[in-house]
Amino acid sequence: MQNHFIIEMLGIKDKHVDVWDMTSEPDKFYVELYTKVKTQKCPFCKEKTKRVHSYRNQQIQGPIVSNKPVKISLRKRRYLCVNCRHTFYEKLQMVDRYQRCTSSVQTTALTYTGVGSFTTAAQLTGMSSNRLLRIFDRRDIKTKKVLPRAIAIDEFKGDAGGERFQTVIADIEHKEIIDVLPDRKVDTIKRYLKSCDTSNVEIVVMDLSRSFKQAVQKALGDPLIIADRFHFMRQVYWALDSVRREVQHDLEKNERIRMKRSKKLLWKSQYKLTDEQKEKVNQLLQIHPRLKEAYELKNKLDQWFKESDKITATQGFEECLSAMKASNIEAFHKVMKTFKRWRQEILQSFMYPFNNGYIEGVNNTIKVAKRMSYGIKDFKRLKKKILWRQEVRRALA
Numbered sequence: 001m002q003n004h005f006i007i008e009m010l011g012i013k014d015k016h017v018d019v020w021d022m023t024s025e026p027d028k029f030y031v032e033l034y035t036k037v038k039t040q041k042c043p044f045c046k047e048k049t050k051r052v053h054s055y056r057n058q059q060i061q062g063p064i065v066s067n068k069p070v071k072i073s074l075r076k077r078r079y080l081c082v083n084c085r086h087t088f089y090e091k092l093q094m095v096d097r098y099q100r101c102t103s104s105v106q107t108t109a110l111t112y113t114g115v116g117s118f119t120t121a122a123q124l125t126g127m128s129s130n131r132l133l134r135i136f137d138r139r140d141i142k143t144k145k146v147l148p149r150a151i152a153i154d155e156f157k158g159d160a161g162g163e164r165f166q167t168v169i170a171d172i173e174h175k176e177i178i179d180v181l182p183d184r185k186v187d188t189i190k191r192y193l194k195s196c197d198t199s200n201v202e203i204v205v206m207d208l209s210r211s212f213k214q215a216v217q218k219a220l221g222d223p224l225i226i227a228d229r230f231h232f233m234r235q236v237y238w239a240l241d242s243v244r245r246e247v248q249h250d251l252e253k254n255e256r257i258r259m260k261r262s263k264k265l266l267w268k269s270q271y272k273l274t275d276e277q278k279e280k281v282n283q284l285l286q287i288h289p290r291l292k293e294a295y296e297l298k299n300k301l302d303q304w305f306k307e308s309d310k311i312t313a314t315q316g317f318e319e320c321l322s323a324m325k326a327s328n329i330e331a332f333h334k335v336m337k338t339f340k341r342w343r344q345e346i347l348q349s350f351m352y353p354f355n356n357g358y359i360e361g362v363n364n365t366i367k368v369a370k371r372m373s374y375g376i377k378d379f380k381r382l383k384k385k386i387l388w389r390q391e392v393r394r395a396l397a
Contacts, residue, residue: 006031010062010070011104012094020075028068034075035090042081043088053080053087061101061127063108069126072102101127106135113385114392117372133381141387143179145196147171150203152356153212155184156363158370161379168366168386170359172205177362177390180383186215193219205354207231208342227345228356229305235338236301237267239331243294247287259284270299271306290329297323297332313350317343365389 003019010031020032039050055075062070074095080087094102105125109132112121122132148171158166160182167181167189181188189212198220205226206212216223244266248259262284265277273281285292300323304316317339324336339346349355366386369376376382 014093029065029070031070032073035077040079040090044086045084047081047083049079049081051080051082052077054078060095063105064126111392114389141384147196147198147201149200150354151201152205152359154356154359156366158382160377160382168359168362172354172358175358180386182379186211189215190219203354205356225345226348226352226354227342229349232346233305235335236298239335240294240298242331243290243329247291266295269302294329297327308350310351313347317347
């Protein structure tokens, strides 16, 4: 009964492995295991044999139990094939060939890497970081080559493989990462899309990136491209903020500090302002007419964005373009040009319920994983880390 408990504790599935002895020392547990004779299939000629040729004691790392590591000494058998006269070691599930830790320890460590850093996972399982990295790098995580109906493309700052930015491709309907690309170049994205089966792709969601748009149009022809709502509306807030900084530059010190600290207040939607906040905003707008004009334009665009639907979006869009054109503020002229250039893609964001919200969340989790690992410079390892994290979270859900 005790031996059975030890076998279960060590995560051993081989039924012909048994416990010879177990001792407890102040800093570790020491377990001696042996294998029983079992009919083996020769890997060379496929004939069966039970002839034992020799023995070998193999030292193996086990799990951590009660904050103490378990050291395993396994007495293995080497068999002789009576047909072809080749010798070979018995095959065991508990430890892979050329490995010095049990398969259950490897599985536990890999699971920890899906939710934490490599260093933390190695410490929790009692193995070295380098050993865990070697085990992790050997894993082959396959990616889909048949793309779904609606995909999203976005970049993130990975600083891996000599490139500052990498690209994520995601399935926005099923909330799943499809692949990670080494950079954000047009040729890289185009080459990836052409390497996949894109016959199902109908919708592509992206930010206002010319390179993304160019790559998608070259690879997919003329899919339905939707501009992400957050990315085109932040152009408006950036324009307001550039005016705020211009006005702030000419103010006295106290007023300049007050204006600087009012950025979030000016950005806040007019629908969410309290009476006290409205009074503060009115006081700020009296400082300079350009700031008042910029704030009114921001509110007009914000109202169009929040209140429009697929029927009224086009008319409201044209009115906003006219208002920005009539303005004397250069920052909003730039917004107008951007909106005109992406007119169709922006209006389609009101027609279809798709955005980059999921992929932006993915980018945040990638940043957290990077920060926990103090950066991952190898791109292949970073890509595997991102995809493996998704698999682990899916399995634990």
